[in-house]
Amino acid sequence: MLTRLIAKLFVAALFGLVMSGSVFAHAGEHHSQNCFVDVGDTRLRLSGYQFQPGLENEHFCRVFPELGQIIIAVEPLEEGLENRQIALELLELSSWTDWLSNAEKAFAVIKQQPAKQFGAGLVSIQQTIGQRGVYALRVIMQDDAGHLRHQYFVFLVGVPVTKILAVLAGFLLLGLGFAWSRKIAAKGERAA
Structure with a gap:
């Protein structure tokens, strides 16, 4: 079982390298686990949460340690994006072999958040996850010219x-x- 888990972690790391575009994740302010993703020319902050006992005040980024409800919040780091449209999709890895030929086909959509304006500056998606695995968040956002840009953010759920x-x-x-x-x-x- 441990060997399978290590193999999954290795493949998940490879997914991060294979997915289109540039994804940046690092410790945020005060060493919190905020992640940052660039969608077109716009940098967004992603913050993950779980509300299981003992995790209420924790922020997560690439690894959610428990199964259950997860929430991922996305917010812009710059002013003036209140009218910008953004949609979020939560995806689950459905094929370990497809990532070699087309990483986007390796994931299946499990939840879609319809496009809406940033408004107050925060858009989120939540889902109860009952199975350990590799998941991704697809962020779809309108750029200044009105074109839709998207970016993937790969993470693990249920890996303590x-x-x-x-x-x-x-x-x-x-x-x-x-x-x-x-x-x-x-x-x-x-x-x-």
Whole structure:
């Protein structure tokens, strides 16, 4: 099971490289997990939320650790975009093999948020996710010339990264302890 999970994480990382356009994700202000995506010439901030116990005040970006309800909010980083139309689509990876030929065909739409104006500056989409996997958010936005531009943002749901890292660290410590004890036993045999 762990091998499958590692393989999925690797493929998800490759998806991030293969998807069209440039996607930038990094720690935001105060090391929060806000992500940024460029749609045409406009930079947007994406913030993810989960409301399961213990996660109420956390922000997520590329990895949502639990299954259940997720909310992704999108907001512009510049003024004057209140009348700009934006639509959001939530997609689920449906084919692990299609990403080699056409990454866009690898995903199936599971929820569409109709186009609306930014207005107050925040547009969001929410969905209850019941299956671990690779998902994507497609952001479709009108540019200054009235053309529709889109960008994909790939993320994982149901991957408890901190728990996985803790287990891997435990295995590493056990391995080091085993190797150290064998080394001490070998020294004791040589001394005898």
